[in-house]
Amino acid sequence: MPTEYEPVIGLEVHCELKTATKLFCGCRTTFGNEANTQVCPVCLGLPGTLPVLNEKAVEYAVKIGLALNCTIAQYAKMDRKNYYYPDLPKAYQISQYDKPLNYGGYLEVPLKEGIKRIGVTRAHLEEDAGKLVHAGGKAGRLDSSDYSLADYNRGGIPLVEIVSEPDIRSADEAYAYLTELKNILLYIDVSDCNMEEGSLRCDANVSIRPKGTEKFGTRTEIKNMNSFKFAKQAIEYEIKRQAALLDKGERVVQESRLWDVTENKTKTMRSKEEAHDYRYFPEPDLVPIILSGDYVRKIKDQLPELPGAKRARFASKYGLTAYDAGVLTADQELAHWFEEGAKHTKSPKGLANWIMGDMAAKMKEQEKELKDLEFDQKKLGELVDLMEAGTINSKQAKEVFAEMFDAGVSPAEVVKSRGLAQVSDPKAIEGAVDKVLSENPNVVADYKGGKQGVIGFLVGKVMQASRGKANPKLVNEILKKKLDA
Amino acid sequence: MKNEVLSKTIHEVSADLKAKKVSSVELTKAALDHLEEIEPKVQSFITITRDEALKRAAEADQRLASGKDVTPLTGVPLAIKDLLCTKGIRTTCASRMLETFVPPYNATVVEKLYEAGAVSVGKTNMDEFAMGSSTESSFYKKTRNPWNLNCVPGGSSGGSAACVSSDQAFGSLGSDTGGSIRQPAALCGIVGLKPTYGRVSRYGLIAFASSLDQVGPFAKDVEDCGLLLGAIAGQDPKDSTSADLPVPDYAAEMKKGVKGLRVGIPKEFFPAGLNQEVADAVKKAIVELEKQGAKVEEVSLPASPYGLAAYYVLAPSEASSNLARYDGVRYGLRVPGENIVEMYSKTRAAGFGPEVKRRIMLGTYALSSGYYDAYYLKALKVRRLIKQDYDKAFGKVDVIATPTAPNPAFRFGEKTGDPLSMYLEDVFTVSINITGLPGLSVPCGMSESGLPIGLQLIGKAFDEATLLRTAYAYEQATEWHKQKPALKES
Numbered sequence: 022m023p024t025e026y027e028p029v030i031g032l033e034v035h036c037e038l039k040t041a042t043k044l045f046c047g048c049r050t051t052f053g054n055e056a057n058t059q060v061c062p063v064c065l066g067l068p069g070t071l072p073v074l075n076e077k078a079v080e081y082a083v084k085i086g087l088a089l090n091c092t093i094a095q096y097a098k099m100d101r102k103n104y105y106y107p108d109l110p111k112a113y114q115i116s117q118y119d120k121p122l123n124y125g126g127y128l129e130v131p132l133k134e135g136i137k138r139i140g141v142t143r144a145h146l147e148e149d150a151g152k153l154v155h156a157g158g159k160a161g162r163l164d165s166s167d168y169s170l171a172d173y174n175r176g177g178i179p180l181v182e183i184v185s186e187p188d189i190r191s192a193d194e195a196y197a198y199l200t201e202l203k204n205i206l207l208y209i210d211v212s213d214c215n216m217e218e219g220s221l222r223c224d225a226n227v228s229i230r231p232k233g234t235e236k237f238g239t240r241t242e243i244k245n246m247n248s249f250k251f252a253k254q255a256i257e258y259e260i261k262r263q264a265a266l267l268d269k270g271e272r273v274v275q276e277s278r279l280w281d282v283t284e285n286k287t288k289t290m291r292s293k294e295e296a297h298d299y300r301y302f303p304e305p306d307l308v309p310i311i312l313s314g315d316y317v318r319k320i321k322d323q324l325p326e327l328p329g330a331k332r333a334r335f336a337s338k339y340g341l342t343a344y345d346a347g348v349l350t351a352d353q354e355l356a357h358w359f360e361e362g363a364k365h366t367k368s369p370k371g372l373a374n375w376i377m378g379d380m381a382a383k384m385k386e387q388e389k390e391l392k393d394l395e396f397d398q399k400k401l402g403e404l405v406d407l408m409e410a411g412t413i414n415s416k417q418a419k420e421v422f423a424e425m426f427d428a429g430v431s432p433a434e435v436v437k438s439r440g441l442a443q444v445s446d447p448k449a450i451e452g453a454v455d456k457v458l459s460e461n462p463n464v465v466a467d468y469k470g471g472k473q474g475v476i477g478f479l480v481g482k483v484m485q486a487s488r489g490k491a492n493p494k495l496v497n498e499i500l501k502k503k504l505d506a
Numbered sequence: 507m508k509n510e511v512l513s514k515t516i517h518e519v520s521a522d523l524k525a526k527k528v529s530s531v532e533l534t535k536a537a538l539d540h541l542e543e544i545e546p547k548v549q550s551f552i553t554i555t556r557d558e559a560l561k562r563a564a565e566a567d568q569r570l571a572s573g574k575d576v577t578p579l580t581g582v583p584l585a586i587k588d589l590l591c592t593k594g595i596r597t598t599c600a601s602r603m604l605e606t607f608v609p610p611y612n613a614t615v616v617e618k619l620y621e622a623g624a625v626s627v628g629k630t631n632m633d634e635f636a637m638g639s640s641t642e643s644s645f646y647k648k649t650r651n652p653w654n655l656n657c658v659p660g661g662s663s664g665g666s667a668a669c670v671s672s673d674q675a676f677g678s679l680g681s682d683t684g685g686s687i688r689q690p691a692a693l694c695g696i697v698g699l700k701p702t703y704g705r706v707s708r709y710g711l712i713a714f715a716s717s718l719d720q721v722g723p724f725a726k727d728v729e730d731c732g733l734l735l736g737a738i739a740g741q742d743p744k745d746s747t748s749a750d751l752p753v754p755d756y757a758a759e760m761k762k763g764v765k766g767l768r769v770g771i772p773k774e775f776f777p778a779g780l781n782q783e784v785a786d787a788v789k790k791a792i793v794e795l796e797k798q799g800a801k802v803e804e805v806s807l808p809a810s811p812y813g814l815a816a817y818y819v820l821a822p823s824e825a826s827s828n829l830a831r832y833d834g835v836r837y838g839l840r841v842p843g844e845n846i847v848e849m850y851s852k853t854r855a856a857g858f859g860p861e862v863k864r865r866i867m868l869g870t871y872a873l874s875s876g877y878y879d880a881y882y883l884k885a886l887k888v889r890r891l892i893k894q895d896y897d898k899a900f901g902k903v904d905v906i907a908t909p910t911a912p913n914p915a916f917r918f919g920e921k922t923g924d925p926l927s928m929y930l931e932d933v934f935t936v937s938i939n940i941t942g943l944p945g946l947s948v949p950c951g952m953s954e955s956g957l958p959i960g961l962q963l964i965g966k967a968f969d970e971a972t973l974l975r976t977a978y979a980y981e982q983a984t985e986w987h988k989q990k991p992a993l994k995e996s
Contacts, residue, residue, distance in 0.1 A: 062611050066831050068712040069591045069613060071745050077521030102872070103827050169846075212859070267540060300873035302882060305717035305824055306745050314534065 023268060025395075027230040029237055029262045032190035032252075036181050037149060038081045038399060041402040043116065043177035044148045045072030046265040052218045056172035064177035066110030071306050074099070076326040078179035079122070079310060082146045083320050085181050086123025088209050088327055089141045097122045097306040099146075107171050108151040118301040121145035122310065129329050130197045131347055136329075139198055139379045140186030151176035175219075178323075182244070183196060185186075187226065187237070199223060200252045204328045208353050216247050223252050226260045229267070238263070239273040241407045243287055246280050255280035259287050331356055339369035348377055358391050365402030368409045375437045379419065383426050384410035394499060397428030404432040411492055417441045430457075447499065450483070453491065454499050457482045468504050476500060509536040512673040513990065514642060514731040519676060520578045523570055530570065530581030532627050534563035537583040542629060543672040548649045549992050552588045554628040559583065562625045569623050578733045580623030583613045587674035587855040587971030588618055588629035589636055590703050590721065591710040598645035598710050600632045603839050603857030612685035613710020615679060615721050615738040627675055630665030634859045635829065636686055637930035638716040639837035642922055644967055651694060652991035657915035660690030660931075663724070666696040670962050671725045677734050678724045683714045685721040687722045687913075692910035692960020695949045695989065696978065697731045697769060698724050700935075702814025702968045703942035704749035706735075711884065713828040715821035716747075718939040727987050728948060732756035735970060744912075753818045760978040765799030767976065770903030772807045775934055781913040787951025787959040788909045795907070796978055805899040805906065809891040813937035814901045816892070819872050819885035820940070825862075826869030830994055831991060832857060864925065878883055890974040892943045900966050905976050908934050910947040910960035934962060944970045947976040949986035956996070958986070963981055 028475055045052060046063035063070045086093050100118035126141035152175050157167030183202065189195050203221060207213045212222045228240035231400050244250040245258060258280075263273050278287040326334070328350050335346040335356070350356045359376055363369040380401070384390070404425065408418045411438055421435045444450060459480060467475050476497070483496045510518060511528055522528050545551060549575035586592065591609035596663050598604045612620070619626070619656025631645040641649045649664040651657040659668040663680030667690035670678050680687045681699035691698025691723040694856055699722045706721045723734030739753045750852040765980055771792060776785060776810050780815045796802050833975060834840035834853030843849035858866070872881035899906060921928040950961035961980070965973040980985055 053763065062609075065836065067595070067609065067611075067837070068599070068607065068831070069609065069710040070590075070611075071709050071747075073744060073746050101827050103830060105830065105833060107833075107835045110831060110836060112833060113827050173573070179587075264641070296877045300870065300878075301872055302823060302876070303828070305715075306713075 022465075026230040026260070026267070027232045028190055028192075028256075029187045029228045029230060029240075030191075030195050031187040031188065031226040031227070032185045032198060032357050033197060033224040034183045034199070035222045036085070036183065036206055036214070037181040038078055038181060039210075039212055039220075040077045040081065042075060042314065044075050044078050044146070044179040045177055052215075052220075054174060056170070058175060059174040060176070064110070065173055066112075067401060072115060072304075074310070074460050075179060077094035078146060080320060081179070082122050082144065082181050083312065083317060084209050084211055084324065085127065085183070085206065087317070087321050087324055088205050089123065089128055089143060089144060089183065090372065091123035091126030091141060093312060094120060094124065094310075095124050095284060097310040097312070099106060099307045099310070099506065100301050103146075106150070106154050108173075110151070110175070110176060111404055114148060114150065114303055115307070116147035120309075123310075128191045128198065128201060130201045131193070131332065131343065132194065132197055133138050137194065137326055139194075140187045142184040142186050144183045146183050147180050149175050149178040184391055192253045192260065192414050195225065195256050196249055196253045201254060201328065203249075204351060208327055214495050215344060216249075218347040219247060222247055223249075225252060225256050225259075227256055227263070228273070229260060229263045238267075241273065241275065241287075242277045244277050244279055244290060251280050251282060254285065255287055258285065293369050323335065325353070335359075339363060339373065341370060341373055343356050345377065346375050348371060354391055362398030362402050366398045366409075367404050367407045369407040372408055374403060375405060375422070375434075380426070381420050383423075384482055395427065396425050400425055400429075400431055407432055407436060409443055411443060411494075413441055413443050414489070414493060416489060418441065441490070444487055444490045445495055447495060450487075450491055450495055450499055453483050453486050454496065455502055456487060456502060459505060465504065476504070507828055508540050508673070512537060512540055513679060514676075515726045516582050516676045516733055517578060520580070520582060521657050522870050523581045524576065526570070530558060530563040530566040530625060533581065534559050534583045534627070536723065537675065538627055538799060541669070541768075544674065544967045546650055547607040548668050548672050548698045550587070550630050550665040550672070550674055550675070551628040552600060552644075552665070553596060553627060553773055554644050555595055558595065559625050559627045562620070566623045566625060572640060575623070577622040577737070577896070579619065579737055581625060582676050583618060583625045583627045583887040585628055585630050585666060585669045586616060586619075586626050586661050587632055587678070587680045589632060589681060589714075590679060591712065591714040592626070592629065595629065597629065599635050599713065600646055601634045601857065601862070602645045602858070604712075604840065609710070611710060613721075614707035614983035616710065616743045619679070624737075626930070628667055630663070630678060630680075633662035633686075634862050635693045635712070635825070636662040636681055636683055636719075637825070637861050637865055639685065639689055639928050640916070640918075640921065641665065641690070642918065644702075646829050648918060649879060651659070651767055651915045651957075652993050653695060654955070655988050655995045656914065657917055657957065659692070660693035660915065662689050662690075664696075666724050666905055667691055667696060667698065669698050670694070670726060672993060673815065673990070676726070677730055679721055679734075679738070680724055681711055681714075681719055681721050682935075682939065682945075683718045683720075683821060684939050685932040687724065688935050688960065689911045689946040689960055691724055691947075692962075693915040693958065695725060695958030695986065695991065696724055697728055697948050698722065699731050699944070699946045699970065699973070700938065700944060701735060701739065702749075702944040702971055704747055704783045705751075705944070705968060705970065706738050707740075707745040709742055709983040715824040716819075717824060718821055718830060720939070723735030728760060728974055728981050729757065731946070731977075732974045734761050735974075737812040739970075746873075749968065756971060756974055760974040762975055763798065764795055764976055764979040767795075767800045768903040769795055769800045769802045769971070769976070770805035770899055770906040771802060772805050772810070772906060772908060774898070775812050775908035780909065783953045784909045784911070784913060784952070784959050786909070788961055791950040791961045792907050793982055794980055795889065795976065796985065800976075803905055807892070807895040807937070808900060809833065809888065809895050809938045813892055813992060814929065814933050816885040817932070817936040817940055818868070819881045820889065823864040823872045823882050824869065826866045826873065829858075846934075855887055861925070889940050892937050896943060896964075897924055904966070905972055908964065910934060910962040910981060914953045914955075914959055915955035928961045938964055939987050943967055944973055946970075946973040946977055950980070950984070951986065952989070957976065
């Protein structure tokens with residue numbers, strides 16, 4: 022019988038902060054400008070220049086720490102991480118080593134099985150490197166290209182590196198962790214989290230061990246994945262690759278690997294033997310960062326309600342399922358939109374269904390965002406209430422919604438002007454029922470003979486006769502009563 | 507023929523400029539002519555900036571004519587060590603690596619001198635990347651000691667010391683990481699001051715060891731030293747390690763006399779085997795201070811003998827990181843290679859001299875994983891112990907007096923074969939950098955062979971005023987600073 026393995030996964034997420042200027046100089050941080058137009062002697066690391074810490078970046082980093090339930094350091098410092106690479110102009114990255122700003126936190130991730138708490142080892146502040154473009158030769162490799170071009174616009178942009186504990190047990194959990202983390206970062210408004218532009222990047226440490234054992238297996242590190250989908254695929258692939266090795270009696274080599282998007286596999290990047298000794302030491306050009314309790318409290322007071330808390334509140338306050346609460350809170354703006362709408366309806370649950378159903382579908386189809394909508398929450402609430410009160414049926418409601426979506430008109434007015442109101446007057450329905458029964462004696466005979474399923478046909482006839490306005494529930498009831506009489 | 511005005515001090519010539527006895531252009535021309543005439547003998551400069559100097563001199567003359575914003579430095583020709591960045595003027599650090607490096611910015615101290623209206627005649631020679639005690643490790647030339655051209659001027663700021671000593675400039679800026687201002691000042695018979703770490707901005711000072719480097723002045727006398735310090739001191743938003751403290755009026759502070767001042771003499775700085783002439787000169791100087799009413803007492807700095815060892819871990823460690831940026835990618839020397847690693851190693855092999863390489867290797871080793879605790883961390887602990895010693899001593903005294911260097915100037919090549927003997931040149935100066943305290947060297951004697959000897963005064967943090975006051979009182983009673991070198995070989 023083959024061994025069953027348990028994956029052990031830890032994630033390192035690099036999040037670019039959306040400060041106006043870089044971490045140690047006054048250069049702008051705008052993405053996509055012409056190469057080397059957002060540089061100065063400081064971020065180019067020219068001789069004699071000195072870094073000066075961006076206060077806003079510290080504030081944002083502390084915000085992240087607080088949102089991830091970390092302890093905020095009273096005393097933190099910056100350190101130098103030394104290595105040579107042409108995208109790193111000083112040949113060291115100013116980062117944090119043994120005194121990070123934030124440590125010992127956790128993130129609560131919603132899974133199908135319930136909420137799982139994943140530890141956050143630390144979230145520290147550091148500077149980003151520049152970008153290289155390799156030309157000719159073996160594409161994409163510095164060593165074998167004909168020449169390489171360096172763009173230092175990104176160099177010195179503040180990053181927070183968020184390191185998780187090895188608490189993650191599957192690629193799906195990793196995906197859920199990343200999704201929740203991104204959501205939090207967006208909620209607290211510290212990063213664009215734009216993965217295409219590289220403002221959110223992820224490395225995964227993956228190992229496996231026989232299920233039921235404690236000892237960690239040898240891990241590999243998958244570097245620089247720029248989409249959650251790739252991260253999930255890469256982790257899945259890596260788990261299978263490692264399992265196949267162990268099953269063959271071979272061993273996993275500790276190394277850095279890259280996810281090859283075209284071949285859908287991870288590939289060796291560099292082995293541990295080639296690994297750097299970063300020779301960390303305290304950055305002498307900067308002074309320690311001392312954070313007072315007051316400072317941290319002020320930042321904490323500014324934090325918005327975070328996704329986890331909002332989800333729980335939505336579920337209990339509005340009677341939503343965990344899934345619905347998750348969908349509505351996945352976007353802070355949408356959550357806010359919903360909550361405004363809930364004030365205008367008797368059925369928040371019904372409102373949620375509309376938002377996640379027809380509204381989401383139409384918005385996607387027409388590539389619209391919330392701010393582009395022709396109608397407001399009050400109107401949608403009106404529609405929900407019209408339907409809940411039985412004034413219109415669901416089919417009518419869809420028509421009204423479409424008109425409201427396109428023209429922004431009030432549902433009550435649409436119902437009025439188009440005479441759509443549902444007929445819920447039993448007397449009116451009784452007349453229609455009697456007519457249909459008298460016109461279809463054979464069907465009535467079939468019913469009485471035991472074929473009760475034919476009632477659907479009769480309901481359809483009554484609805485047709487009422488041009489869809491009759492209350493279907495009432496039609497059903499009356500039909501049944503008369504047939505069974 | 508040397509113009510006699512060049513022998514004057516800054517405060518003297520500044521009075522002449524203000525009184526319109528001489529113009530800055532005349533003064534600068536005279537200085538440049540004299541500089542160029544004796545430069546083949548002394549070799550103080552890597553780059554002479556005649557045109558730039560005359561342009562600034564003309565501007566200074568306008569300022570003097572208008573009478574507005576005139577400072578004691580307005581129109582005065584000075585020199586700048588070639589590791590302080592000067593906009594548009596190449597800044598080499600005496601290294602082949604930076605032979606072509608032209609900074610697009612001024613160091614804050616340079617900016618401050620310019621704002622004060624000073625004129626710079628050029629960039630002075632030094633040990634490569636300030637690593638050395640004799641200026642012999644310069645890639646470009648060997649600066650000679652004006653008192654004996656066969657001797658070194660000390661280092662690393664040898665050019666900045668020699669040019670002031672030989673009247674090529676009225677004053678200069680240097681940098682001091684382990685003694686690089688005080689030791690050459692002592693060896694060239696002038697005044698040199700290493701300010702408290704944080705007193706002067708390091709922005710634009712090309713780093714050797716960031717936690718130890720400090721910019722400071724060389725001057726012909728103590729009064730000039732105070733003028734120069736006043737001009738460059740103060741907090742700089744570009745340097746997070748610069749201190750937010752007011753800068754005292756040094757000219758007023760220094761003239762208060764030493765009556766009642768408590769002077770400490772640390773026995774550890776007068777070991778058996780110390781050069782007798784040095785020991786005698788320094789002791790005589792202390793007696794002179796006592797004569798003027800200072801109270802002298804012995805203090806102990808027991809950890810200071812470990813200062814040199816700690817220094818030679820800390821400084822190279824920081825240097826190994828600071829100098830890693832010279833990789834041939836963006837500026838300076840590039841030696842092409844088959845691939846990036848080969849380019850790095852060929853560039854650095856060709857760009858750095860042996861002493862720089864030695865220190866990069868020392869530092870890289872000390873910071874390596876597995877050795878960090880044994881070396882770097884240990885050195886930090888020694889640093890703290892030494893600091894505690896000084897804190898304790900300064901509980902009892904106001905200023906500490908020691909020799910600046912263990913001996914007068916030595917001959918070329920005498921110590922280059924044995925790095926350790928060269929490192930011992932810094933034995934009395936390094937602990938001041940390690941603790942961040944201010945230190946000053948003032949001439950206090952002559953050896954029998956006619957070489958200057960320096961008295962080192964060490965002060966409390968940010969108390970440069972007391973150092974200047976002590977040195978000024980001493981200088982007023984002595985003539986050492988008035989002697990001029992003959993620019994002869996012997």
